[in-house]
Amino acid sequence: MEGPFATAFGLLLAADPVLMQIIGLSLRVTLTAVLIACLIGLPLGAALALARFPGRGPVIIVFNALMGLPPVVAGLIVYLMLSRTGPLGDLGLLFTPEAMILAQVVLILPIVVSLTRSVVEDIWAEYREQLQSLGAGRLRAVPTLLWDGRVSLLTGVLAGFGRASAEVGAVLVVGGNIAGHTRTMTTAITLETNRGNLGLAVALGIILLTLTLTLNAAAWGAGQWARGRLG
Amino acid sequence: MGAGAVGMTHVRAFVPSILPLRLEGVGYAVGVKPLLSDVSLTVEPGRRLVVLGANGAGKSLLLRLCHGSIAPTSGRFFWADGSPRPEAQAMVFQRPVLLRRTVAANIDYPLALRGLSRSDRRAMVARTLDRFGLGAMAERPARLLSGGEQQRLALARAWAMRPEVLFLDEPTSALDPSATRIIEEMIESFSAEGITIVLTTHNLGQARRLAEDVAFLHRGRLIEQGPAAAFFAGPKTTEARAFLAGDLIW
Amino acid sequence: MTPTRRSALLGLASSLAMLAALPAAAQEFITVASTTSTENSGLFGHILPIFEAETGIEVRVVSQGTGQALETGRRGDADVVFVHARAQEEAFVAEGYGVQRFDVMYNDFVIVGPSDDPAGVRATDSAAGAMAAIAGAGASFASRGDDSGTHVAEQGLWAAAGIAPAGDWYLSTGSGMGATLNTAAQVPAYALTDRGTWLSFANRGPLEIVSEGDPVLFNPYGIILVNPERHPHVKADLGQAFIDWITSPEGQAAIASFEVGGEQLFFPSAQ
Numbered sequence: 101m102e103g104p105f106a107t108a109f110g111l112l113l114a115a116d117p118v119l120m121q122i123i124g125l126s127l128r129v130t131l132t133a134v135l136i137a138c139l140i141g142l143p144l145g146a147a148l149a150l151a152r153f154p155g156r157g158p159v160i161i162v163f164n165a166l167m168g169l170p171p172v173v174a175g176l177i178v179y180l181m182l183s184r185t186g187p188l189g190d191l192g193l194l195f196t197p198e199a200m201i202l203a204q205v206v207l208i209l210p211i212v213v214s215l216t217r218s219v220v221e222d223i224w225a226e227y228r229e230q231l232q233s234l235g236a237g238r239l240r241a242v243p244t245l246l247w248d249g250r251v252s253l254l255t256g257v258l259a260g261f262g263r264a265s266a267e268v269g270a271v272l273v274v275g276g277n278i279a280g281h282t283r284t285m286t287t288a289i290t291l292e293t294n295r296g297n298l299g300l301a302v303a304l305g306i307i308l309l310t311l312t313l314t315l316n317a318a319a320w321g322a323g324q325w326a327r328g329r330l331g
Numbered sequence: 332m333g334a335g336a337v338g339m340t341h342v343r344a345f346v347p348s349i350l351p352l353r354l355e356g357v358g359y360a361v362g363v364k365p366l367l368s369d370v371s372l373t374v375e376p377g378r379r380l381v382v383l384g385a386n387g388a389g390k391s392l393l394l395r396l397c398h399g400s401i402a403p404t405s406g407r408f409f410w411a412d413g414s415p416r417p418e419a420q421a422m423v424f425q426r427p428v429l430l431r432r433t434v435a436a437n438i439d440y441p442l443a444l445r446g447l448s449r450s451d452r453r454a455m456v457a458r459t460l461d462r463f464g465l466g467a468m469a470e471r472p473a474r475l476l477s478g479g480e481q482q483r484l485a486l487a488r489a490w491a492m493r494p495e496v497l498f499l500d501e502p503t504s505a506l507d508p509s510a511t512r513i514i515e516e517m518i519e520s521f522s523a524e525g526i527t528i529v530l531t532t533h534n535l536g537q538a539r540r541l542a543e544d545v546a547f548l549h550r551g552r553l554i555e556q557g558p559a560a561a562f563f564a565g566p567k568t569t570e571a572r573a574f575l576a577g578d579l580i581w
Numbered sequence: 582m583t584p585t586r587r588s589a590l591l592g593l594a595s596s597l598a599m600l601a602a603l604p605a606a607a608q609e610f611i612t613v614a615s616t617t618s619t620e621n622s623g624l625f626g627h628i629l630p631i632f633e634a635e636t637g638i639e640v641r642v643v644s645q646g647t648g649q650a651l652e653t654g655r656r657g658d659a660d661v662v663f664v665h666a667r668a669q670e671e672a673f674v675a676e677g678y679g680v681q682r683f684d685v686m687y688n689d690f691v692i693v694g695p696s697d698d699p700a701g702v703r704a705t706d707s708a709a710g711a712m713a714a715i716a717g718a719g720a721s722f723a724s725r726g727d728d729s730g731t732h733v734a735e736q737g738l739w740a741a742a743g744i745a746p747a748g749d750w751y752l753s754t755g756s757g758m759g760a761t762l763n764t765a766a767q768v769p770a771y772a773l774t775d776r777g778t779w780l781s782f783a784n785r786g787p788l789e790i791v792s793e794g795d796p797v798l799f800n801p802y803g804i805i806l807v808n809p810e811r812h813p814h815v816k817a818d819l820g821q822a823f824i825d826w827i828t829s830p831e832g833q834a835a836i837a838s839f840e841v842g843g844e845q846l847f848f849p850s851a852q
Contacts, residue, residue, distance in 0.1 A: 184657030276643030294759025
C-alpha cells in the first residue's frame with residue numbers, strides 16, 4: 101500500500117469527481133452552518149453581554165455547557181425533530197444536507213454565543229461610557245461592539261468552524277451518509293475506516309486537515325491585516 | 332471648506348442656547364458614602380471654567396455628572412433650554428476610547444449616530460480633519476496613533492459634534508510638554524470659536540494659563556469659586572491657599 | 582463605505598448565494614434504509630447505477646445497523662428497508678409497519694480469527710462447536726453488540742452452543758462490522774462477520790477465516806416496502822418499483838454479477 105500522503109496527493113491531483121463532490125458538500129454544509137450560527141449567535145451573544153435580566157446567569161451557564169454537547173446528541177435531537185414522526189417531520193428534511201446544516205448549527209451556536217458574549221463584555225466594559233457619551237444607546241452599541249471586536253470574534257467563529265468541519269456524529273445521524281447526497285469528508289472517513297481502508301481514510305483525513313488549515317490561514321491572515329490596518 | 336472659514340460659524344446658530352447650566356445642591360453618593368456633596372454652580376456661556384482640587388476631590392465625577400454620564404443621587408441640573416441632557420455638548424474623558432477603526436471613521440461615528448446624512452458627514456469629517464491637521468492620517472488606524480495624536484483625535488471628534496460646551500477631564504495628564512502645548516492651543520481655539528470649556532486639571536500651570544473662572548473642590552465639596560485672577564491672587568479658604576502653596580513648594 | 586466593510590458584505594453575500602445553491606432534488610428519489618454490511622461491501626455501488634439508468638429513480642441508501650434501519654422504517658423515515666434479520670423483519674411486517682417481505686439474496690457468515698487459532702476452532706465441524714471452543718479456551722471474541730443482523734445471528738450461535746457469553750474475553754464493541762473487524766484485528770480476537778464485508782475488508786491483520794459452511798450461517802436478505810397506510814408520505818409506487826426490479830431476473834442478475842477479488846459475494850434468492 102502506498103503511503104497516505106501519496107494517496108491524498110494522488111486523489112487531489114486526479115480531481116476525482118466523487119471526491120470533489122464530497123469536499124464541496126462538506127464545505128457547503130459547514131460554511132452555511134457557520135454563517136447561520138453567526139447570524140444568530142453574534143447578536144445573541146452581544147445581547148447577552150449587554151442585557152441585564154433575571155436568569156441571565158443560568159442562561160450563560162447553559163450556553164457555556166452546551167459548548168461541550170456531544171455531536172451525536174445534537175444529531176439525535178435534530179433527528180427526532182425532523183423524523184417523519186417528529187414535530188417537523190412534514191418538512192421531509194431528514195437525510196438531506198439541510199438537516200446536516202441544522203445539526204451543525206445546533207452544535208456551533210453555543211460556541212459562537214459564548215465567545216461573543218465574553219468578547220463583547222470585555223469591550224463593553226471599556227467602551228460603555230464613551231459610547232454613551234457619543235450618543236449610542238445599548239441597542240446601537242451592539243453592532244459597534246461586534247465590529248470593534250471582530251479580530252477576537254474571528255477566533256470564536258473559527259472554533260465553531262473547526263468543530264463543525266471535524267464532527268461526524270451529528271451529520272451521520274441526520275444525513276445518513278448517502279453516497280452522492282449526504283456523504284461528507286468525515287462520514288466518508290468513517291465509512292472507509294469501517295471498510296478497513298485505513299490508508300484511504302487517513303488520506304481523506306489529510307485532505308480535510310489541509311482544507312481546515314487553508315481556511316484558518318486565510319482567516320488568520322485577514323485578522324492580521326485588519327489589525328494592522330484598523331488597530 | 333478651509334480652516335479659515337470655521338470661526339464662529341461652527342457653533343449652532345439658530346438653536347436656543349443650552350447655557351448657562353445651573354447646578355443646585357448636586358451630590359453623588361455610593362451607598363452612604365458621599366463622593367460629592369451639595370455642589371451649586373453656574374456654567375456661564377463662552378467662558379473657560381477650570382475645576383481644581385487634589386486627587387480624589389471629585390473633579391472628574393463632577394464633569395461626568397454635568398455631561399450626563401451618571402445621574403446625581405441628590406440635587407438637580409438645569410440646562411437653559413430645559414432639556415434633561417441636551418445634544419449640543421460633548422466630553423473628552425481622561426482616557427478617551429478610540430474605536431478600532433480609522434481616524435476618519437472615528438470622527439464619522441458620532442455624526443452617524445446623530446442621523447446626519449452621508450454627504451453632510453463626509454463634509455464634516457473632511458472639515459474636521461482639515462481643521463486639526465489630521466488629513467494625512469485620515470485612513471490610519473486610530474489605535475496605532477501616538478498618545479498626543481490620539482488626544483488630538485479625541486478632541487477633534489468632540490469638536491465635530493458641534494458642542495456649545497465641551498467637558499475636558501485632565502486632557503493633558505498623559506502627554507509630554509510639546510503635545511500638551513498643542514492640546515492647550517486647541518482648547519484656546521475652541522474658546523475663540525465661542526465654545527464654552529469646562530476642564531479639570533491637576534496641573535496648576537495649565538490652570539493659570541487657561542482658566543477664566545475657577546471652581547475649587549475639596550473632599551467632594553465646592554468650597555471656592557469665582558474669577559481666576561482673584562482666585563490665584565488671593566484664595567479665600569485655607570484649603571485653597573494650601574493647595575496653591577503646595578504647587579509653589581513642588 | 583470603507584473597503585473592509587464592503588469586502589465583509591461581499592463575503593456575506595457570497596455565503597448566502599452558496600446557501601441558495603444547495604442542490605435541489607432534481608429527480609425522483611426513494612430512501613432505502615439498509616445495513617452497513619451491504620453498503621460496506623460495495624454492492625449498492627454496483628447495482629444502483631443500473632437501476633437508476635433504467636428507471637430514472639434515484640436510490641438514496643442510508644446504511645445503518647439492522648435494528649436502526651428497521652427503526653428508521655418504523656418512524657417512516659425511509660420508503661424501503663433492505664436488511665438481514667429474518668425474525669425482526671417478519672415482526673416488522675406483522676406489526677403493520679411493512680407491507681410484505683420479499684427474499685432478495687443471501688450471503689453467509691464466517692467466523693474469522695487469528696491465524697494461529699489459539700482456541701482450535703479449525704478442528705470443530707459446526708458453527709456452534711466453534712463458539713463452544715472459543716468460550717472454552719477463553720479466547721478473545723469481538724461482538725458487534727449493536728442489535729444488528731450479524732449480532733442477532735451471533736446470539737443465535739451462542740444459544741445453540743448453550744453458552745451465555747460473558748467475561749473479559751467477550752468484547753462487545755457496540756459498533757459496525759468494519760469497526761468490529763478493526764478491533765478484532767488489533768486484539769487479535771475471533772469475530773463473526775458476513776462474508777461480503779470480510780472479502781472487501783482491507784485491514785485484516787492476522788485474521789483469516791477459521792470456520793465456514795455450516796448451514797446455520799446462511800444469511801438471508803429481505804426487502805420490505807414501508808406501509809403507506811401507516812406513513813402516507815411513503816413513495817409506495819417508486820419503492821415498489823425498486824422492489825420489483827431487485828427481485829426481477831434482471832435485478833437478480835445484477836446482484837449475481839457483483840464480485841470482489843473475483844469472488845461472488847451475494848447469491849440471488851428471489852422466488
